[in-house]
Every structure is written in C-alpha cells, then in structure tokens.
Amino acid sequence: MGYITQINNGKEWNIAKKGFNIIDGKVPYSFALGNHDMGSESGKFADTRNTSLANAYFKVKDFPNLAASFPEGKVDNLLSEFKIGNQKWMVLSLEFGPRNKTIAWANEMVLKYPDHNFIVITHAYVDEDSTLHGGEDWWLPENYGIGEDTGEEAPNNGGQLWEKLIKKHDNISMVFSGHILKTGVGTLVSEGENGNKVYQMLANYQKGVEGSENGGNGFLRIIKVDPENQKIDVKTYSPWLDEFKEEKEQDFSFENVQLK
Numbered sequence: 001m002g003y004i005t006q007i008n009n010g011k012e013w014n015i016a017k018k019g020f021n022i023i024d025g026k027v028p029y030s031f032a033l034g035n036h037d038m039g040s041e042s043g044k045f046a047d048t049r050n051t052s053l054a055n056a057y058f059k060v061k062d063f064p065n066l067a068a069s070f071p072e073g074k075v076d077n078l079l080s081e082f083k084i085g086n087q088k089w090m091v092l093s094l095e096f097g098p099r100n101k102t103i104a105w106a107n108e109m110v111l112k113y114p115d116h117n118f119i120v121i122t123h124a125y126v127d128e129d130s131t132l133h134g135g136e137d138w139w140l141p142e143n144y145g146i147g148e149d150t151g152e153e154a155p156n157n158g159g160q161l162w163e164k165l166i167k168k169h170d171n172i173s174m175v176f177s178g179h180i181l182k183t184g185v186g187t188l189v190s191e192g193e194n195g196n197k198v199y200q201m202l203a204n205y206q207k208g209v210e211g212s213e214n215g216g217n218g219f220l221r222i223i224k225v226d227p228e229n230q231k232i233d234v235k236t237y238s239p240w241l242d243e244f245k246e247e248k249e250q251d252f253s254f255e256n257v258q259l260k
Contacts, residue, residue, distance in 0.1 A: 001178035002034020002096060002123030003206060004054070009042040013057040020062070028064040030080045032093040034123040034179060035144060046096060047145030049153075051076050067113075070105045077102055079109050081116070087227060087259065088115060094122040096179075097141025097155030103164045104152075110169045117260045118172040120165075125158035125177035126202035130186040133158030139180055162190070170194035171260055174232075176221070177202050184209035185249045199232060199254050217241055230257045 005012035023029060035046035037054055051074070060069045063078060067090070070077040078093040090113055092106060110118055124141055127133050133140065134157050141147060141155040149155065156164060158177070166172055170192060177200075180186070184204035192198055205216035218240030224233040236250035237243070245251065 001121055001176055001203070002032050002037065003178065004031060004033065004037050006036055007043045008037055008039055008045075008053060010053065010057075013053050017057045020058075024062075025064075028080070028082060030063060030078050030091050030093045030121065031075075032121045032123055033076060033095050035096045035141075038096065039145075045144065046141070049095075049099075049146050049149070051095075068109060070102060077105065081113075084225075085227075087117060088113075090116040090118045092118055092120045094120065094161075096123040097144070097146055097157065098122060098161060098165075099149070099153050099155060100164075101152035103156060103161065106165050107168065110165075110172065114171060115260060116171060118169070118174075120172060120175045122161065122175070122177055124179040125161060125175055126180075126186045126188055126200050127158070128180045128182040128184065128186050128202060130188050130202075132162055132188070132200075133177075133180070134160070166190075166198060167192045170196040172196075172198055173257075173259060174198070174223070175200040178204040178206075180204055181206075181208045182210060183249070184212070187249065187252070189254065196258065199257070201234070203236070214240075219245065225257075225259070227257075227259050230259075231255055232257050 004016045038046050038051045040048045055074050058075045065080045067081045068079040076095045080091045082089040124133050140157050146155050186202035188200040190198050203221045205219040207215050217238050219238045222235040222237055232254040234252050236245040
C-alpha cells in the first residue's frame with residue numbers, strides 16, 4: 001500500500017527488490033507506490049511524479065498474473081488477476097494521488113472484467129477517523145508538489161477517487177490504503193451507486209503511528225474471504241514478532257458480504 005522505501009534511493013530499492021525476490025514463485029504479489037517512492041531526488045517526497053528508481057529495480061515482468069499496467073510497461077499502476085476456487089479476482093494497484101488519466105484507465109479495466117471481484121490498493125484513501133481522505137488534511141496528495149499538476153495529470157484524494165471510480169462499479173469489493181499516521185487505522189463500509197457494499201480499510205504501522213515500534217514491527221493485514229458464509233475476516237499479524245494485534249480495530253469481521 002505504498003512506502004516500498006523510506007527515502008527513495010538505490011540502496012533502499014535494492015533492499016526492497018531482494019525482499020520481494022524471496023517470495024518470487026511462491027506467493028503472487030502486487031504493490032502500490034506511495035509518496036516516499038517517488039520524487040525528483042532522494043528524500044523529496046512526491047515533489048514530482050518521478051518513479052524512475054521504482055521502474056529501474058522492478059519490471060512489469062516481475063509481477064505474476066499481471067493483466068495490464070499503466071503507463072504501459074511501467075509499475076506505477078498494475079492490474080493483476082487471481083483465481084481462487086470458483087472466484088475470479090483482480091487487484092488494481094494505483095499510484096499515490098491517482099491522476100485523472102490513471103482513473104480513466106482504471107475505469108476501463110474494471111469494465112473490461114465485469115465477472116471479477118476487484119480489490120483496489122492505493123496509498124492514500126481512508127483517513128484515521130474512518131472517513132474518506134479529503135478536506136483540509138495535511139496528508140492530501142494535492143498538498144505535495146504533484147498537487148500543482150492540472151488536467152489529466154491532476155492528482156485525486158480518497159473522496160475524489162470514490163466519486164470518479166470506486167462507487168461506479170458493483171464489482172469493486174474492497175479498497176486498502178495506508179499513508180495516514182495518528183492511530184494508523186480506519187474502517188469504512190460504503191454503498192456504491194449500484195447498491196453494492198464496498199469494504200474500505202486504512203492499515204498503517206510505520207514509524208510515527210501511535211504505539212509503533214521498530215518501524216512497525218512488520219505488522220500486516222491478513223484478509224480471509226469466506227463467500228459461502230458471506231463473511232470477510234480481518235486479522236493483524238507480525239511475522240517478525242509472531243503475534244496478533246487483538247484490539248477491535250485490528251481484529252474484526254464484515255458480515256452479509258455479497259461477492260460476484
């Protein structure tokens with residue numbers, strides 16, 4: 001959900017690449033680029049939408065099950081297909097503050113695969129008060145250098161992404177995001193314009209989040225989808241500590257879930 005690196009330099013991208021190499025051929029994966037993963041130089045977070053280092057260390061061929069990328073041949077935005085049992089899934093990974101032209105591409109991709117359930121991953125979307133990212137928030141994409149871009153290059157925050165993409169499609173099931181500090185968690189269930197429910201989650205464990213230690217201690221979300229019982233279970237686990245978080249905002253379920 002972003003922050004593949006901290007300051008976007010070659011040393012950190014090399015470490016990230018070695019980490020992903022461990023799961024190559026074992027676990028299919030995708031990623032979304034955050035504001036720390038782009039910029040004119042190391043430590044310049046999203047002052048420009050320069051992703052040259054990300055694209056130097058990762059190639060689209062590295063991503064298993066890849067169906068499409070945007071811009072074509074780059075890792076900035078990825079669409080990956082996964083089949084589990086009788087269900088078909090797409091993971092749509094979008095850049096930090098997706099541009100208008102990126103959202104146009106994303107809409108085309110969702111319409112192209114109407115029989116797939118979609119999970120959208122993007123760096124900044126849900127706020128820590130469980131609302132869509134917008135308003136006067138300091139972390140808004142438009143408050144970075146990329147916010148000066150206009151027209152089809154203009155960035156979008158969480159609220160705008162909901163209006164322009166998420167709410168329009170009845171096959172978008174979930175949205176995962178990070179970026180926001182404070183508690184680092186937020187959960188929102190919204191109804192799309194077709195009457196479908198969309199399950200949206202902020203999960204961030206980085207340095208700066210309340211209670212975070214050792215850069216997050218490796219905590220991650222495990223999402224279990226149970227179509228037969230119409231349920232989605234959410235757990236928070238650290239393979240580094242081999243322990244679960246048990247607070248209600250870290251361990252919960254969605255009931256009566258309708259999927260494709």
